[in-house]
Structures are given as structure tokens and as C-alpha cells.
Amino acid sequence: MSSRDKIVAEIRKNAPETAPLPEIISTCRYADPVEQFITVLQSIGGTIHRVEREEEARLFLADQAFADRIVVNNVPALGDVTINAYVDANPAAIERVHTVILRGRVGVAENAAVWVPESAMANRLLPFLCQHLVLVLSEKEMVDTLHEAYAAIGAGEEGYGVFIAGPSKTADIEQSLVLGAHGPLSLQVLLVKEGLL
Amino acid sequence: MNTTIKDHSQAASQFLEDKQRARWHDETLWFVRSKRDKAAHGVEEWEQLREMASGIKEHTLSKLDHYLLQFEAAAKANGVQVHWAEDADEHNRIVHAILEKHGAKNVVKSKSMLTEECGLNPYLHNKGINVVDTDLGEYIVQLRNEAPSHIVLPAIHLKKEDVSATFHQHIGTEKGNNDEVYLTRAARRVLREKFITADAAITGVNFAVAETGGIIICTNEGNADLGAHANKVHIACMGFEKIIPQTEHLGVFLRLLARSATGQPITTYSSHFLRPQKGQEMHVVLVNNGRTRQLGRPEFRSALKCIRCAACFNTCPVYRRSGGHSYHNSVAGPIGSVLAPNFDMKKNADLPFASTLCGSCTNVCPVKINLHEQLWHWRQKIVAAGYGGRAKTASMQVMRLVLSNPVLFRVSGAAGRSVMRLVPWAVNNRLNPWYRQRDMPIAPKQSFRQWYQQNRKHEQQG
Secondary structure: OOHHHHHHHHHHHHOOOOOOOOOOOOOOOOOOHHHHHHHHHHHOOOEEEEEOOHHHHHHHHHHHOOOOOOEEEOOHHHOOOOHHHHOOOOHHHHHOOOEEEEEOOEEEOOOOEEEEEHHHOOOOOHHHHOOEEEEEEEHHHEEOOHHHHHHHHOOOOOOEEEEEOOOOEEOOOOOOOEEOOOOOOEEEEEEEOOOOO | OOOOOOOHHHHHHHHHOOHHHHHHHHHHHHHHHHHHHHHHHOOOOHHHHHHHHHHHHHHHHHOHHHHHHHHHHHHHHOOOEEEEEOOHHHHHHHHHHHHHHOOOOEEEEOOOHHHHHHOHHHHHHHOOOEEEEOOHHHHHHHHOOOOOOOOOOOOOOOOHHHHHHHHHHHHOOOOOOOOHHHHHHHHHHHHHHHHHHOOEEEEOOOEEEOOOOEEEEEEOOOHHHHHHHHOOEEEEEEEHHHEEOOOHHHHHHHHHHHHHHOOOOOOOEEEEEOOOOOOOEEEEEEEOOOHHHHHOOOOOHHHHHOOOOOHHHHHOHHHHOOOHHHHOOOOOHHHHHHHHHHHOOOOOOOHHHOOOOOOHHHHHOOOOOOHHHHHHHHHHHHHHOOOOOHHHHHHHHHHHHHHOOHHHHHHHHHHHHHHHHHOHHHOOOOOOHHHHOOOOOOOOOOOHHHHHHHHHHHHHHO
16 A cells, blocks of 8 residues: 555544634725835835836836846836846856846735745746845735735746745844845835836 | 753753753743734734634644645646655655655755654765755754754754854854854855755745645745755655645735744745746655544644644743753644654653643644643543653552542641641752742641631531
């Protein structure tokens, strides 16, 4: 008998009576989800940059790219898209990238998480191995809770996706919080007014 | 590594010898518990969330066969290879066979208590495979050849000076530089190099979704993603109880997990792996290792609902004052004390007694496991099986004799009171474990029975 069959048989033998599956009910709503998102983001070490006019979005990208910094952009509204060169890039090349700018899909007010699906990152390593990460989100993409976020992103069209909330961090040395563990040192959310993206 | 196993109370006494450090440990974990409270109180529907989480897990446990087979089929359809392991040894053999097939010699591993439970690191080490633990806390304890002392905060038993000395010895940081940012950045440099030069990655699993065949991994450091995305082979190892029915249920569990664990609203990364990336091989190993036995024990079944947040550790007055290593089990704290006797009742007979049964663990558990009741149930089973220890067995026999004989009960009560009043040094000494941290009470002259008879007589006269 294979381990699979053995485990399944043991489970059937030992399982309790069928218990009902509860329905998910949530009444959590925020008066101003955008404000809530910003407050939480700042409390977890992220920074916010609000963009209200089209030219501000373009200035943002121009401000990032100075000196010999490598900036990889995947958001057309900010300027040239430069991510394609990194689709099959080796890890060592990605490690040299200073800033990666990606389009987020859903912002969650309760915990400042932003959903980034695989299709928005071109290469799964980019948002983790770069030194600084910028996620671009439209104000209208804000939801109150994770329940609404899952309803919006669905179950499984993408091979990979991640909620990112703030910069990588650790408190493993004597419980002292350090921003910038193995992943990016900083996380900035570019929150863009409706209609500009 | 300390290989002789002390029982919990001996190990705890040793932990408490360094008073300053023991106090720091106690206060720091209580601080984490306070952060959990603040985060929980910030969610108005917190109690409803706990109720839903508990209900979803109860339901899943009642249909585990269905959901595991559904998960297997969905994962296979996604191009993920699924393996089943009956015990720790089979799990280790499966992982080794995959690594061997790819000629992998250097492996990066993100936090997985399951692989600790199975002893994967020493197994692979003996086969000539080098495994680097990449969670910062786990990396620190691995360099020190120690086990994690906490499932979420693996190096919570250490101070900055310890980490500094360890890093100085192993990765060449400045001697005596105890700055946490300096030390974290040093580890970052070393580990980033490891991620991108390894041959394969091993990760744990926080949740597996039956409906989609996907796995979800939560970290703050980004180490699971860095390992999994930078390597051609990704092996994810999980106890089969990590399964949940649908994607929408993640909303409930992710709202509870980080708030219960560290007081964060969510971990930095909640990564959803559905299909391997282009050119990559992805494996999921489903492990039993005693879980079906636990499922068949009605009093202890609900411990399989655990989502490994460690809220019960942080709140436990015994854990905070004894440290994780005193539990001699991969999972410490109240949940560890409930899970360990299922593996080996004799070896872990001391653990259900490492509790005051105050119930704080039960109160903070996000999936509503009745932890303190289960600890109490184990005590009954352990004593009945004869593993209660000789002193406990002897004293219980004396108690049974005294409590079942009214005359003997009265005589021994009177004798006890007289001894404590007239010759207090007979009990106020180091032979009496109660006296070590406390004063003995002043004994009253009469028993309650005598008092009651006297006052009742008085009442009747009046």
C-alpha cells in the first residue's frame, strides 16, 4: 500500500463526523479607506507618495533615475517601460537593480497590503532581490479588508502572486526592528488619483 | 548541541539561573503578547474571525481525505509534483531523492517547523548536502548549532552580544559591534549570495488551498521568495493539516495570523504559489508523521487546527520563564506540550505538566484550540500510563489513602497544622519545593470542620 493510500485510509478511519463549513461574514468598513491605508502603511515602515496630476507621475520616475542607479519600470504612465530586459535576467543582474517600479492591483486598507500578480512583475525575483521597491496603485483600487481583496483578485489565473505590506523587515536580533532584511530596504507606494493610470 | 535531555523543570531551573536574562525573556515576550492585544482590539470583528477560523478548520478536519485529494489533483494540474510521506524518515528520503536527482549540494531553506520536526537538516548533512537556514533567527541559531527556541522568533533566547559574537566568529563582522542594523545587513549580504548561488530551495507552507492546489507562505524577511524564485528546484514541505478548502478562507486566516503572532496587521509578504515558474520544478511533500493518530484521539484532535502563530507561547507564564529549549521538542510552549505526547508519550511525559493550566493560551488562540483542557487531559493519560514519575505516583497513592479515609484525613490534617505552627523549620527548608520561591502560610489552630461544627452549634443555640 502506498503512503498516500495509507494516509487517506487512516484519515477516513479516524475522521470526526462532518462539521459544517461556516459562511464568511465581515462587516468591517472604513469611513476613508485611503486614509486608513496610508496610516497603516506608515506604521509598518512604508512611505506614501500621492500623485494628483499627470506630470507628477512622470517627474517621479525622472527623480528616481539619477547618477548610475539602475531603475526598472513597468508602469507606462510614469515613463518608458524598461522591465522587458529583466524577464530572463540572471539573479546577479537583478541584485544590482536599485529600484523596481511595479503596478499593484488591489490595496487593502486594513493592513496596507498591495496585491502584485506575476504578470505585473515579469520576473518573480524582481520585487524581492532589488534594493528598493515602488508599487503604483490607483486610489480607486482600494478595498477595506482582505475578504474584499480576495473577491477582487479571484482564485487562480496567475501562476504566482503576492501581497506586499511594507519593506522587508526583521526583529530577530533582540526584538529590535530593522527595516530591510533580505528583501528590499524600502517600500514606497505611489498612490495615484483616479483616472491617471 | 546539548544531547542529554533534561526534563522541563530541571531545564527551566537552569534557564532561571541567569536572573537578568530570564527577566528580559519574560518581559520581551509579554511585550509581544501586548502587541497582539493591541492588534486584535483594532479589529472589531476579532471574535467572529476566531469563530470562523475555528469552524473552517473543524470542517476541514472532518473532510481531510476529500480536501487532500482535491489539493493533489489541482496541484498536479498546475504542474506541481505531489508526494506523500507517512513519517519523518520517508519525508527526509523524498526530499533527498529530489535533491540527488538534480545533483544539488547547496540548499537554502526558509522557516519550516515541519523540517525541524523531521530532523531534515542532520539527515541531509549526513548525505553530504549543505543546508542554510535563511530566516535570520534560524540562521543565527544554526551557526550556533542550536535549535530554534520559538517557532516565530527562533533566536528569542539570545541577546545582541551573543549574535555579535556568533557573527564575528562565522561571517567576520567586527568584534564587539552589537548594532542590530549592522548585524542584520551583514547577514543580508551573506544570505543574498547564498540565495543566488544555491542549487535548490526548501520552504515550509502556511496554508495549502484544496480548490486551487496553491500554497501560501508568509514571511517578513522575503527569504522564502528569494530562495524559491532564485532556484531551479523548489520543495515545499507541509504537515497535511495545513490544508484549507478555498482561496476565500485565506482572508480569515491571514487577518488572524500575523496579528496573533507579532501584532503586525499582516506579514510583509504573503506569497501565493500556484504554478512553478518557467524552467522550474516544484514539489509539495504532504507529511503525516503521527497526525492521523492525533486525528483519532477525540480529546486532542483539535490541536490539528493550529496555524503556528505562537500566541500561546508569548502569553504562557511558564514558557516565558523557562525558555523554548526546556521543552526538548521542535515546537515548544502550550501547543508543543499538547502535540509532543502524541509522538512519544513517555519521552514527553513532563511537558503537559509545564503549565499552570491558567487558560491564557486558550484565550488568545486564533483558532480556538482548548489548549489548557488538552494539557489536563494529557496529564490523566500520562499518569494512567505510569509515566507520571515515581515521586508523583507515590505521593498520589498517599493522597488517595488519606482522602478516602475520614479518620486518617482528620488526624493527618491536625498533625500538619501542628507541625507548621510548632516546628516551622520542618517545612520551611529546601527539601520542600514549594518553599523555594515562597513562604509557607501560617497554619490555623483549628480545621474548617472544627470551625464549622463550633459555629453551627452557635447558630443552633441562637
